[in-house]
Amino acid sequence: MDPLVRLAFEAEWLDPSSGVLWRYQLFFYPVTGEVEMFDIKNRRHFLKRIRCDGLAADQFFVSAKVTVFSRALVITAYGDEATRRAIEARVERTLVLILPEAVDHTGQILDALHYAEDGSPSGDGKAASSEGPLRVANLRMAALSPAQAAEFAAGAPDAEPLAAALRRGPVVVLEVVGSRASARCAAAISAGGVLRCSPSPEAAAREAAFLFGPGRAQAMRSGPDSGAPSSVAIIKPHLLRERREGQALAAIQDQFAVTALRLLRLDRGAAGEFLEAYRGPLPAGEWGAAVEELASGPCLAVQVAPRGALGGDAVERLRALCGPPDPEIGRALRPASLRARLGKSKALNGLHCTDLAEDAGLESSYIFGGAWDE
Missing domain, CATH: 3.30.70.141 (Nucleoside diphosphate kinase-like domain)
Known part of the structure; x- marks a missing residue:
């Protein structure tokens, strides 16, 4: 089917009560904002085609998490070749690091990234790009130990200054998804030395796995133990x-x-x-x-x-x-x-x-x- 009419995926949902991992075929209809789900194991309709407010086509890609009627689904695979071609043609991932000196401006940086137009913020700061919006797929504040900073930076073109920056204090990490995400992010945040964009999609994938992988949130935890009233x-x-x-x-x-x-x-x-x-x-x-x-x-x-x-x-x-x-x-x-x-x-x-x-x-x-x- 034409991917402009229907996008097809495979998705998983972990039932927090039973611990059972459910697998579904997930269909999204971009024109109408409707979703449809089939239970793969039981071979039956799980959710008939119905409109689900708050969903848009740019939220759907492999490894994305989408919420369908309060159920957080993880997209694990494309459901057909047409969907794969359509999504991969418009989706690129990059990782943006907000270094310690700019962490206090994270809100402003988020706003700038959302409205990055052809590599730069629009004139009034509020006009969405003709390429579609950049979407923040993941975000967290992280405090890396010296050993973690060195491991993360190893092999990067800017390894020494990057490791030194990561040792100076907590950073904010953003995984950004969208058309030409790397180029648009790099141009939109060109503020010397306080923000850093992954040098390539391959580097972005490696860095995202390091910072967002299982167990990483606690290994690089910041904040709750500071002792200050919060x-x-x-x-x-x-x-x-x-x-x-x-x-x-x-x-x-x-x-x-x-x-x-x-x-x-x-x-x-x-x-x-x-x-x-x-x-x-x-x-x-x-x-x-x-x-x-x-x-x-x-x-x-x-x-x-x-x-x-x-x-x-x-x-x-x-x-x-x-x-x-x-x-x-x-x-x-x-x-x-x-x-x-x-x-x-x-x-x-x-x-x-x-x-x-x-x-x-x-x-x-x-x-x-x-x-x-x-």
């Missing part, structure tokens, strides 16, 4: 779909030191477990909608600590920056708050943030403490 924000999936997570993160970085950062995907069970403490205070419908939104796609988790002279209670200050949970109330009372500026409804309000100081450690441990080591 709070947690989760930039919700709808902002990532709208490519506005960079705006939210930049506003957070204006006021806080970011001590941990990662892109993650929560299924419905994990999202409900994380938000369990909020079940009582919220009406049932609102709590359920919040869970559905958090499980609807990738989100960006941020741990923050007070910075410099600003000091103060991290939980209280972050809550003030985010504003009232209802964006409509925020626009009336706190129009400069993040939820007022970026939110649409109580569920699609841009961000979750820790509500009580006593919950900060629990939320940080849940998100950054190993449960989601991908």
Whole structure:
């Protein structure tokens, strides 16, 4: 079938309750935004063709993770030759390292990468490239030991300065996917010495395996053990779909030191477990909608600590920056708050943030403490 009409893949889903790995044929219909799934083992329809909001063709490629009705699927193979040709013609991967000196500007860098047009940001900074958007497929903050830095840099053309940079402090690692990703990233982030793009697709694959492979999140963990009072924000999936997570993160970085950062995907069970403490205070419908939104796609988790002279209670200050949970109330009372500026409804309000100081450690441990080591 014409890949413009239907894309075909094989995908897996690990059931967190039973530990069973399910395999599916997965079809995506780009024109209508519909998905269809077949259970390979049982040879039956698992999901009849139905529209699934929030999905786009550029999210589908081998090794990608896509969320279909709160179920996080890993794409393992192409389903037919036409799909393989169509996807590989437009998808290239590269790895961007935000070195220690630029980590505080990660939000601005994300925004620039999203709108990279033919190798440079567009004039107004908000016009999407004619080649299609660059998508951040994976992201995390990492602190490498001297030995890890040397191992990562070994064989790279810039091995010595790269290893030295990695030893200076935590870095932010982004795996970026899109048409001519390497060239567009290299041009869009040409800021001498503080950002680095993989020199080739082959190098990007090796470096991504080193930094994002199994067990790496804990081996190169940053942030949670810093000892500073902290709070947690989760930039919700709808902002990532709208490519506005960079705006939210930049506003957070204006006021806080970011001590941990990662892109993650929560299924419905994990999202409900994380938000369990909020079940009582919220009406049932609102709590359920919040869970559905958090499980609807990738989100960006941020741990923050007070910075410099600003000091103060991290939980209280972050809550003030985010504003009232209802964006409509925020626009009336706190129009400069993040939820007022970026939110649409109580569920699609841009961000979750820790509500009580006593919950900060629990939320940080849940998100950054190993449960989601991908």
